[in-house]
Every structure is written in structure tokens, then in C-alpha cells.
Amino acid sequence: MGLLLVNTIGFAAETNQVNEGKEIMKDNKISLGAEIKLMAPVWVIGSYDKAGKANMMTAAWVGICCSKPPCVSIALRKATYTYGNIMERKAFTVNIPSKNYVKEADYFGLVSGRDVDKLSATGLTPVKGEKVDAPYLKEFPVAVECKLINTVEVGLHTMFIGEIMDVKADKSMVGENNSLLPCMLLFNSTTRDYYGIGEQLGKAFSAGREIINKKK
Amino acid sequence: MGLLLVNTIGFAAETNQVNEGKEIMKDNKISLGAEIKLMAPVWVIGSYDKAGKANMMTAAWVGICCSKPPCVSIALRKATYTYGNIMERKAFTVNIPSKNYVKEADYFGLVSGRDVDKLSATGLTPVKGEKVDAPYLKEFPVAVECKLINTVEVGLHTMFIGEIMDVKADKSMVGENNSLLPCMLLFNSTTRDYYGIGEQLGKAFSAGREIINKKK
Numbered sequence: 001m002g003l004l005l006v007n008t009i010g011f012a013a014e015t016n017q018v019n020e021g022k023e024i025m026k027d028n029k030i031s032l033g034a035e036i037k038l039m040a041p042v043w044v045i046g047s048y049d050k051a052g053k054a055n056m057m058t059a060a061w062v063g064i065c066c067s068k069p070p071c072v073s074i075a076l077r078k079a080t081y082t083y084g085n086i087m088e089r090k091a092f093t094v095n096i097p098s099k100n101y102v103k104e105a106d107y108f109g110l111v112s113g114r115d116v117d118k119l120s121a122t123g124l125t126p127v128k129g130e131k132v133d134a135p136y137l138k139e140f141p142v143a144v145e146c147k148l149i150n151t152v153e154v155g156l157h158t159m160f161i162g163e164i165m166d167v168k169a170d171k172s173m174v175g176e177n178n179s180l181l182p183c184m185l186l187f188n189s190t191t192r193d194y195y196g197i198g199e200q201l202g203k204a205f206s207a208g209r210e211i212i213n214k215k216k
Numbered sequence: 217m218g219l220l221l222v223n224t225i226g227f228a229a230e231t232n233q234v235n236e237g238k239e240i241m242k243d244n245k246i247s248l249g250a251e252i253k254l255m256a257p258v259w260v261i262g263s264y265d266k267a268g269k270a271n272m273m274t275a276a277w278v279g280i281c282c283s284k285p286p287c288v289s290i291a292l293r294k295a296t297y298t299y300g301n302i303m304e305r306k307a308f309t310v311n312i313p314s315k316n317y318v319k320e321a322d323y324f325g326l327v328s329g330r331d332v333d334k335l336s337a338t339g340l341t342p343v344k345g346e347k348v349d350a351p352y353l354k355e356f357p358v359a360v361e362c363k364l365i366n367t368v369e370v371g372l373h374t375m376f377i378g379e380i381m382d383v384k385a386d387k388s389m390v391g392e393n394n395s396l397l398p399c400m401l402l403f404n405s406t407t408r409d410y411y412g413i414g415e416q417l418g419k420a421f422s423a424g425r426e427i428i429n430k431k432k
Binding site: 027028030031032033034035036037039041061062063065066067068069070071072096102105106107108109111121122125130143144149150152154155157161163164165166167169170174175177180181182183184187190191192194196199201202203204205206207208209211214 | 387
């Protein structure tokens with residue numbers, strides 16, 4: 001693949017942005033290097049420590065990873081307090097903040113449960129999990145109880161694979177057929193901003209049928 | 217944890233929603249069972265088949281999974297065409313659709329590359345990866361080239377862990393310090409809707425400092 005090293009001044013003049021000495025691909029894309037640039041969900045992970053103190057930490061290197069059984073994966077550094085908690089209790093919860101809890105979600109990622117009682121500091125309420133040995137947050141609209149079923153080492157991080165044992169949601173979040181209304185915070189790691197959910201843009205397993213039909 | 221089986225008629229009257237016979241927890245949450253209810257990012261995965269035909273498939277059971285080295289994980293069923301492609305080529309790309317490509321992103325998840333040439337059907341352009349043996353999409357604003365470094369079996373799905381070798385983005389997406397402007401589609405699996413990104417809600421590693429300062 002051919003590259004074109006762009007004249008910095010000419011490029012800056014054209015885009016009004018600072019990308020000095022960056023390579024521009026033939027297809028007009030800029031190569032940004034081997035870095036994480038993608039946006040990610042903001043999940044707050046609940047766990048108990050050895051003494052039974054509830055802790056919450058914020059994680060964004062997370063995702064759903066299986067439909068059957070329903071599983072999620074969360075990647076944590078060994079240095080986190082939550083790492084030891086999950087190793088010990090074999091359980092965690094995933095708590096989804098609404099846009100009313102940006103401050104608390106950020107706080108849970110700023111300090112360690114080793115040093116402070118984050119629940120007490122935020123005034124939020126840990127509820128003992130019904131299915132697993134981990135606490136969920138009363139005030140957040142959605143909570144997922146997970147049983148640890150596997151760990152995978154990936155560089156600096158350990159992925160905890162948790163099987164979903166139950167999803168709990170505020171009544172106001174639950175729609176027809178037990179669907180959930182949109183609820184999520186997003187993390188832009190490159191600008192360090194949180195975002196909410198935007199407009200509905202189309203129906204899944206439906207919008208693309210136009211292309212199938214055109215082909216016929 | 218105590219449960220309260222709610223009178224269906226009373227509850228339906230109160231919320232105008234159908235949650236017949238569902239249990240309501242003491243903390244006012246509804247238990248929805250062991251199911252995937254969370255929203256997920258929409259990533260389009262690029263790969264080459266044995267014959268060198270470019271293919272794209274849509275995946276939502278995905279996420280970032282390590283900072284160092286930078287890695288992503290995507291979970292696919294063995295039945296997908298992409299599964300065999302990645303096993304063979306040890307590489308894939310992650311392509312992030314803008315809201316202009318909802319139709320195409322949905323289409324890529326509706327049909328199999330075993331049966332059709334999805335690139336030809338959509339008129340989108342595969343570009344040969346620069347760092348790995350997989351194609352990315354010229355028209356989508358962000359592409360990530362990934363080298364397969366591990367696979368993990370989780371129930372029905374196989375997680376492919378890919379090390380990020382490069383991120384490529386349209387010039388118009390790149391801000392100061394090579395940050396990326398917000399770009400993502402979200403998938404609500406319970407209502408089968410796609411959503412865009414909403415408003416900026418706060419600064420990460422900053423919004424929560426208010427709680428730290430209050431404590432002092």
C-alpha cells in the first residue's frame with residue numbers, strides 16, 4: 001500500500017487541524033498508529049472485598065461476548081482492588097449509569113476501593129446480589145449479576161468472563177416484551193469525554209433489507 | 217433477598233406496560249432473567265476468504281480488552297464465514313460506521329459472505345490493509361487493523377483477540393492531538409434498534425473530582 005507523506009503546512013491549511021508529519025493514505029485516511037482510539041461503553045463493576053465491603057469501579061474495556069450462555073467480558077488491571085475481589089468471590093455485577101450519574105461513574109474510576117469507601121463517599125446504595133456474591137447499585141437503572149466462568153490474560157489486562165445470571169432494571173426502563181429502553185454512557189478515550197445516547201437511526205435486521213431487495 | 221410477586225393487573229395499570237407475573241425486587245427493580253439486555257457497539261469486521269475475496273460482517277459482541285498492547289475482542293459464532301477467514305488469515309479489521317451507513321451496517325449482518333459478495337452488493341470499497349492481511353472499508357470513517365493473537369471459546373461463541381496494529385481515520389474525524397471525534401453506532405438488542413451518539417455529558421477523570429473534593 002502506497003503512502004503519501006503530506007506537506008505539513010499545506011495539510012494544516014487545508015484542514016485547520018494539527019496533524020504534523022502524519023502520513024495520509026491514498027484513500028484519504030490518516031494513519032494514527034497502534035493505539036486505542038475507539039469509543040467504549042461505561043460500565044460500573046460491583047464486587048465485595050474479603051471483609052464484605054461493597055466496591056464499585058468503572059471499566060470501559062468491556063463487552064458482551066456470548067449469546068448462549070449469555071456472557072459479558074470485562075478487562076481489568078491486576079492492580080485494581082476489584083481484580084482481587086472478583087478472584088476471591090468469583091462474581092461481579094455490571095451497573096449501567098444513566099446520564100444523571102456521570103459524576104459518580106467518573107468518581108468510581110478515579111479512586112481505589114483499597115483507600116476509600118466509594119459507596120459512602122457517593123451516598124449510593126449497594127444491594128446484595130440475589131444470584132451472585134456481589135453487590136449492585138440501587139440508584140442505577142440497570143444491573144447485571146454475573147458469575148465468573150473464565151479468566152484470560154491479555155497483556156496488561158485480565159479479562160473476566162462472566163455468565164449473566166440475571167438482569168435487573170428499574171420499572172421505568174422496561175418496555176414491551178421486557179425490552180430495555182436505551183441506557184448507556186459512552187467514553188471517548190481520545191478526548192476523555194462522556195457521551196449519552198443519541199437518536200434512533202434505524203431498525204436492526206431490517207434497514208439492510210433494502211440492499212437485499214435491490215439485488216433481486 | 218426477599219422478592220415480591222406483583223399483582224399483574226395492578227402493576228400493568230400502574231405502568232401501562234406488559235410485565236405479567238414478573239417479580240419486582242424490594243428495591244423497585246424488575247428481574248428480567250438471565251438474558252442479554254445491554255446495548256452494544258456496532259462494529260463491521262473485515263476479512264479475506266481463502267480466495268482473497270473481501271468480506272464484511274457486523275458484530276456487536278465486541279469491545280476493547282487491553283491497553284498494552286492495545287487489543288480488541290470480537291465474539292463470533294463458528295457458523296459465520298468470517299470465523300473461517302480469521303482462522304485462516306490471522307487478521308481482521310474493525311470498521312466503525314457513521315450514521316450515514318446504518319443500512320449497510322445492518323446488511324452486513326443480514327447475509328453471509330458464503331452466499332454473496334457483500335462489497336459488490338453495497339458498492340462499498342475494500343482497501344487492502346497496510347499492516348495486516350485483511351481489508352478495511354474506504355467509506356467508513358474509522359478503521360482498525362488487527363492481528364489475531366488469541367482465541368477463547370465461550371459457549372456458542374469464539375472470542376478473537378486482536379492486537380491493534382494501526383488505526384486509520386478520515387481527516388475530518390481527527391481532532392487535536394490525534395483524538396477522534398465521536399463516532400459510533402449502538403445496538404439495542406432488546407428492541408432491535410440502532411442509535412447514534414448523543415450529547416457530551418462530562419469530562420472523564422474530571423467530573424468525579426467534585427466528590428473527592430467534597431470528602432476533604
